[in-house]
Amino acid sequence: MRKLSRFIFLLVLLILVVTISCNKFKDKTGVTELEEIPVDTRPAFDSTDLTAFFKKHPLLEKYQTEVRELYKKHQFHYVWYDKNGVNEFGSLLHNKIINVEEEGVLTSIPYRQKLDSIYEIAPSSHTPNPTTELLNTSLYFFYVDKVYQGLDTEKTNQMEWFLPREKQSYGKYLDSLLVNPSLIKKNENGLFSQYYLLKNVLKTYREIEKKGGWEPIVMDSAVKSLNVGDSSRTIAQLRTRLFLTGELKKDSKSAIYDEELSKGVLKFKKANRNASSTIILPSHLKVLNIPVAERIKTLIVNMERCRWIAKDITKSKEIIAVNIPAYELTYFKDGKPYFRSNVVVGKTVNKTVVFSAPMRYIVFSPYWNVPYSILKNEIKPAIAKDPNYLAKHNMEWNEGHVRQKPGPKNSLGLIKFLFPNSNSIYLHDTPSKHLFNRRDRAFSHGCIRVEKPKELAEVILKDDPNWTPEKIEEAMNRGKESWYTLKNKIPVYIGYFTAWVDTEGVLHFYDDVYGRDEPLAALLFEN
Incomplete structure (x- = not known):
């Protein structure tokens, strides 16, 4: 009996040791990281080889900093070789790079022939080669730059896109991929999910093009x-x-x-x-x-825009998203579309800005504080023609500014939703309901008019016991401005997508209302 107890004790101890050892080599996602494998089991190369490599391969010099940081971390040990030569992920990466066009990327591949020779010609030796090693690493950074990162922030700002860009450590991502190459095939480790839906459509449209369109x-x-x-x-x-x-x-x-x-x-x-x-x-x-070629261009342009969106955006508990070309607002709850409303966006000369900010307030029976540009260009000339203009439009002077009093004829309608920002853009009701019957709805001065504002307030305040539909209705029609601070801030994303695959798998094309596709396509096609 004593021997049996000792055996059970030793067995439990062994299981405990094995469990601790296994967990030691796991990151938060359960993926073993290469940096935690003892480096003395891998051969190393001379750090001066790195400088010599980039002198001979200037087209990859852009990635020199990332490459150097990666190998400093690994003490200049080889990462692409195992006992059989170049490892499994090397072959997978090669296949990804030579088929980068499938990712909607139109670019020439630096040193393509040299890369192909590594994988298409059987090597005579499994001995690690520093040129092969550094070419693989540099082209890995080339690939993630083109496919995951896309155009840099300076260029996206030129495209009038001011949504926050996600910063990622692609060196650390490489560590995980080298241990588990299949991760590169998993959408959740790459890009915003819409990207992959458009990628599938792109494949279909290219097949149509090959058959003559x-x-x-x-x-x-x-x-x-x-x-x-x-x-x-x-x-x-x-x-x-x-x-x-x-x-x-x-x-x-x-x-x-x-x-x-x-x-x-x-x-x-x-x-x-x-x-x-x-x-x-x-x-x-x-x-x-x-033509199908134009549709393909539109798909590629919008795949690029997906690269600029944080991949985890839909994991937020609540999100309000407005797609300008679709003239549509969608309220997402727990990652699923919960409510939709048509919207009116800014005219071409008063474009609605692409940006993000948290919604903090709902204002019932709002005043409309007339912006200075409208006061100067529209209101003052109207007053000059008709001294009673302000009274006729329920307006008044207020500390040197003009504002419109609350009421059903107020330009903001009966309710507005504020997410404070430097662009002075917000969501609001409107008395001009007839505009929502139009197919094209770019009529505002930049703010976003919502067709179903009361319903939007109801879904936002649904879990707040202080706000019933009746109380919302009462506050909207009280004729006295009142502010309510939301208990939970809701991220508002205003985006610009002219191609979109919905939750039912249907591809939608939208008119390029602000003419932004062509300038972006010109940048992509030249790269």
């Missing part, structure tokens, strides 16, 4: 519109076109506008912000006739 649809000169029951060669062309991009599951080649085609037409219209009807107009054909 689609032929332009020509409207029958004898008609001005087409609807269910009509017969025309235009209908046969339309059917083929919708089949290519998946709105139809088959192409019967029929020239008769039947029920099956009408369903495909409705899918197309929904994805392109058109009125939900089965009528086909020349304006619809104009959209369908946009």
Whole structure:
């Protein structure tokens, strides 16, 4: 019995030691880090080899600082070799680099032939080579720079994009990948999830392009519109076109506008912000006739924008996101879309800024403090023509400024949502409800008008027992301004995406309302 007890004790002790030893080599995600493996088991190279390498490979000099920091951390030991030669991740990285176009990256690969020779020609020796080692490391940083980082902050600011950029340590990421190469295939370790949805669509559209794309649809000169029951060669062309991009599951080649085609037409219209009807107009054909090459360019541009978004954005408990080209606001709760509303955004001359800030306040029955630019350019000239202008518009002077009193005719409507920022942009109600019936809704001076402001307030305050729908309604119509400070600040992200895959897997294309796609494409295609 004593021997059995001693055996059990030793067994438990052994399990405990093994568990502690295993945990010692794990990071917070459970991935063993290369830096924790004893370095004396790996050969090292001379640190002067690094300087010599970049002299011979100037196209990779941009990454010299990152490479040097990585090897200082590893005491200049080789990281790409195992007992069989270049390790598994080296081959995987090579495949990723030579197929970088799949990531929506249009660039030449520095020293491509030299890289290929490492993996395509069987090596005569497994002896570590410093040139091979440093080429792999430099091209790793080249790859993550192009695919994960994208354009630098200075250039994104030139694109009028002021959302915060996520800073990542790609050296530490490499440590994890070398131990577990499959991590590079996991979306959660790479980029904002929308990127991968667009990447899948890009693959489909490139396959369409390889097969010749689609032929332009020509409207029958004898008609001005087409609807269910009509017969025309235009209908046969339309059917083929919708089949290519998946709105139809088959192409019967029929020239008769039947029920099956009408369903495909409705899918197309929904994805392109058109009125939900089965009528086909020349304006619809104009959209369908946009060449596949242009659609591919739009996908690549928006994949680049995804690189500028923190990948964990949707993990926040609450988020309010506005996509300017879609003229739509979405309130996310626990990572899922909970509420949507149409919005009106700034005119081309008063563009709504792409940025982020936390929402802190809801203001009921707000005053509208007229901005100085509007006062100077619009209000004062109106007063000069009509001395009673302020009274007619329920306005008043207040400490040298003009403000509009609370009420149903107030330009901000009955409620506004504040996320203090240097751009003086906020969300608000509007008395001009008719504007939401327009397809294109860029009419404001920069702020964002919300079609369903009361409903937005209700979802924001849903878990607050002090605010029922009735109390919200009462505060909005009290005629006296009152402020409420939110218990939990809600991040508001104002973005700009002209291509987007929704939660149902439907690809949407939106008009480039501020003309931002072409300048960005020019930067991407030159790199």
